[in-house]
Amino acid sequence: MATRSHDSGRRNFFKLTGAAALGALGASPPLRGGQAVAKSSRGLPPLKITDVRVIVTSPGRNYVLVKILTSEPGLYGVGDATLNGRELAVATALEKHIAPLLIGRDPDQIEDTWQYLYRGSYWRGGPVQVTAVAGVDLALWDIKGKRAGMPLYQLLGGRTRVGALAYTHASGRDFVEVEDAVRRGMERGFKCVRAQVAIPGLEGTYGTSARRKSEETAGRVDQQGELPETEIFEPSPYLRIVPKLFEHLRAKLGDEVELLHDTHEKLAPIQAARLARELEPYHLFFLEDLLRPEHKESFRLIRQHSTTPLAMGELFNSIWDCVPLITEQLIDYIRCGVSHIGGVTAARKVAALAEAFQVKTAWHGAADLGPPVHAAHVALDISIPNFGVQEMVFFPEVTREVIPGGPTFKDGTMDVSDAAGLGTDVNEELAKKYPYRRSYLPTARRQDGAVQDW
Ligand code: EZ4
Ligand code: CO
Numbered sequence: 114m115a116t117r118s119h120d121s122g123r124r125n126f127f128k129l130t131g132a133a134a135l136g137a138l139g140a141s142p143p144l145r146g147g148q149a150v151a152k153s154s155r156g157l158p159p160l161k162i163t164d165v166r167v168i169v170t171s172p173g174r175n176y177v178l179v180k181i182l183t184s185e186p187g188l189y190g191v192g193d194a195t196l197n198g199r200e201l202a203v204a205t206a207l208e209k210h211i212a213p214l215l216i217g218r219d220p221d222q223i224e225d226t227w228q229y230l231y232r233g234s235y236w237r238g239g240p241v242q243v244t245a246v247a248g249v250d251l252a253l254w255d256i257k258g259k260r261a262g263m264p265l266y267q268l269l270g271g272r273t274r275v276g277a278l279a280y281t282h283a284s285g286r287d288f289v290e291v292e293d294a295v296r297r298g299m300e301r302g303f304k305c306v307r308a309q310v311a312i313p314g315l316e317g318t319y320g321t322s323a324r325r326k327s328e329e330t331a332g333r334v335d336q337q338g339e340l341p342e343t344e345i346f347e348p349s350p351y352l353r354i355v356p357k358l359f360e361h362l363r364a365k366l367g368d369e370v371e372l373l374h375d376t377h378e379k380l381a382p383i384q385a386a387r388l389a390r391e392l393e394p395y396h397l398f399f400l401e402d403l404l405r406p407e408h409k410e411s412f413r414l415i416r417q418h419s420t421t422p423l424a425m426g427e428l429f430n431s432i433w434d435c436v437p438l439i440t441e442q443l444i445d446y447i448r449c450g451v452s453h454i455g456g457v458t459a460a461r462k463v464a465a466l467a468e469a470f471q472v473k474t475a476w477h478g479a480a481d482l483g484p485p486v487h488a489a490h491v492a493l494d495i496s497i498p499n500f501g502v503q504e505m506v507f508f509p510e511v512t513r514e515v516i517p518g519g520p521t522f523k524d525g526t527m528d529v530s531d532a533a534g535l536g537t538d539v540n541e542e543l544a545k546k547y548p549y550r551r552s553y554l555p556t557a558r559r560q561d562g563a564v565q566d567w
Contacts, residue, residue, distance in 0.1 A: 160256075161217055162217065163184050165181050165215050169204050170539075174197075176193065177195045177204050178544075179192040179193070179194050183220055190251070190254070191535070191539050192247065194244050197552075203241050206241055223250065231243075244453055248456075251456050251535065255535045265535055269461060273495060273497065274494075277494035279305065280306060280307055280505070281306055282320070284310070285321065287311070288310065295372075299366075308358060310358045313350065319567060332553075343555065343557065344556070346559065359392055363395050372398060376403050382404060382408065385414075397421055398422065399424040400424065402448075403415060425438055425447070427477040427479075440466075442472065449463065449476065451486055453477070457493070460476070464493060467499055468497070473500060478503055478504035484513075484516045487520050488518065488520055489535060492529055511547070515547060516538070517540065554567065
């Protein structure tokens with residue numbers, strides 16, 4: 114570093130590049146992109162990112178993984194950046210635009226890297242870019258955990274509970290099928306079950322197994338290489354059947370099991386208010402994603418009409434999407450996915466904002482988010498004070514071989530091991546055996562042919 118006097122440094126400040134300017138302010142020689150250099154990490158040697166590998170693989174369904182290698186031999190981190198149906202857009206953003214910015218940077222400076230990638234692109238936000246940033250963010254937290262010899266939940270403040278209350282999915286073509294599916298979940302140990310039923314007379318309903326391509330199967334390898342399926346949705350029969358489903362389930366299963374339901378952003382505000390009100394007698398744990406993500410202010414209408422607890426957020430991509438719902442206490446559970454909201458760095462701020470307004474978390478734990486994200490979910494769940502519930506899936510054997518590790522399930526709760534970092538990995542050689550195949554989520558239409566939210 115040049116030994117320049119403070120005054121001349123100031124005089125020249127605005128002529129210098131960002132990197133040189135930081136040097137003039139007395140920092141150690143900065144890295145690429147003007148990143149300030151940390152002075153010490155417990156006496157550990159300085160670390161640099163040496164390579165960023167984007168692994169697109171389809172063990173059971175498509176996943177986008179980010180493997181970040183460092184200058185310390187054998188030290189790397191693995192993140193997940195999967196965006197169902199738009200996987201290659203995220204992979205390209207990572208490979209072509211983001212990876213070149215990371216080489217040479219200090220992997221320990223996660224917040225700085227997040228800000229640099231999110232705000233530094235100028236074109237901030239959106240699911241593709243945010244999920245790409247999250248893939249990097251998760252890999253960096255993995256590296257930091259390995260470097261510290263601690264699981265992620267320790268880095269986040271340590272354990273606040275013995276495990277994360279989990280929920281599973283139950284669906285069927287009629288009430289008895291759904292009831293049987295809920296019972297199977299309860300026999301497996303679940304205390305919370307999400308229940309969905311097919312709409313009579315309509316071909317296919319979100320979240321039910323009435324059709325070959327349901328929410329559960331969409332994107333799976335046996336469904337790939339095709340164009341999207343179309344489901345038919347009509348609000349009136351849907352609004353009639355759902356309260357009757359929960360009347361049936363309460364009559365048959367009693368009051369103790371916690372029941373949930375996902376409307377998947379399908380309803381208009383007044384329909385959503387009606388459904389929330391009519392479900393009140395059945396005491397749902399929560400009613401999920403009632404409205405499109407664009408209509409946050411419409412939650413005020415629902416709140417005026419119902420005491421059914423509300424959850425929202427799997428299509429949110431920033432903390433600013435969450436702000437009005439949380440600060441006005443219009444929802445009870447914020448349920449974004451940690452990868453789709455920007456990684457652990459973003460999600461822990463969402464959780465902290467929610468804590469201040471007595472809103473709890475319910476991170477989106479679907480099958481189309483990879484094991485590293487599920488591991489991050491549970492690390493947050495067991496370290497924050499305002500955890501609510503955790504959606505979960507059991508990954509098939511083939512997924513667990515290619516992307517090993519991830520949360521465990523016992524007695525209705527999830528937990529993570531004490532492995533350092535996220536406790537997940539990717540088998541790159543095996544991943545090559547399962548190449549990406551194009552796949553889409555289903556789309557939906559009304560009976561008259563008009564486009565409907567799926
Ligand atoms: O349909 O992740 O609550 N869970 C969900 C999910 C979503 C999928 C879409 O890619 O709504 O199953
Ligand atoms: Co959902």
